Amino acid sequence: MMSDIKFKTEKSDLEIVKFMIGVYCRGKHKSKKGELCEECSRLWEYVQFRRSKCPYGDKKPFCSNCPIHCYKPEMREKIKEVMRYSGPRMMFYNPRVAWAHVIETLRKKRADKKALKQKASQKKPDCKDIEEK
Numbered sequence: 001m002m003s004d005i006k007f008k009t010e011k012s013d014l015e016i017v018k019f020m021i022g023v024y025c026r027g028k029h030k031s032k033k034g035e036l037c038e039e040c041s042r043l044w045e046y047v048q049f050r051r052s053k054c055p056y057g058d059k060k061p062f063c064s065n066c067p068i069h070c071y072k073p074e075m076r077e078k079i080k081e082v083m084r085y086s087g088p089r090m091m092f093y094n095p096r097v098a099w100a101h102v103i104e105t106l107r108k109k110r111a112d113k114k115a116l117k118q119k120a121s122q123k124k125p126d127c128k129d130i131e132e133k
């Protein structure tokens with residue numbers, strides 16, 4: 001069923017983000033394993049909220065490949081910091097996921113180059129159309 005597939009995709013990439021926020025929070029904010037400090041909980045809630053509103057929906061690639069320019073500046077900086085911090089550590093904690101991420105990034109870069117050439121003829125949904133919380 002379609003909804004099952006959608007749920008599965010959404011769960012896996014959101015879980016990676018949650019995992020990365022967890023790594024960051026444990027390392028930077030000294031929170032306990034499996035717990036997030038208030039600041040990181042807010043970030044995690046925001047990520048889920050944006051995701052549910054995103055016009056890209058389940059086609060949206062995860063992590064840094066995600067078109068996070070639709071995040072508000074404060075949260076964008078925070079998630080970037082999380083990615084920068086946790087990205088290299090993913091290799092240690094979860095190599096399989098980390099490699100999937102590297103491959104995805106390369107694929108996205110190649111696709112971006114292609115998309116740039118085709119951009120003039122195609123219009124993507126605009127993130128600015130979504131209202132801020």
Ligand SMILES: [Zn+2]
Nearest residue numbers: 025029037040
């Ligand atoms: Zn934290």
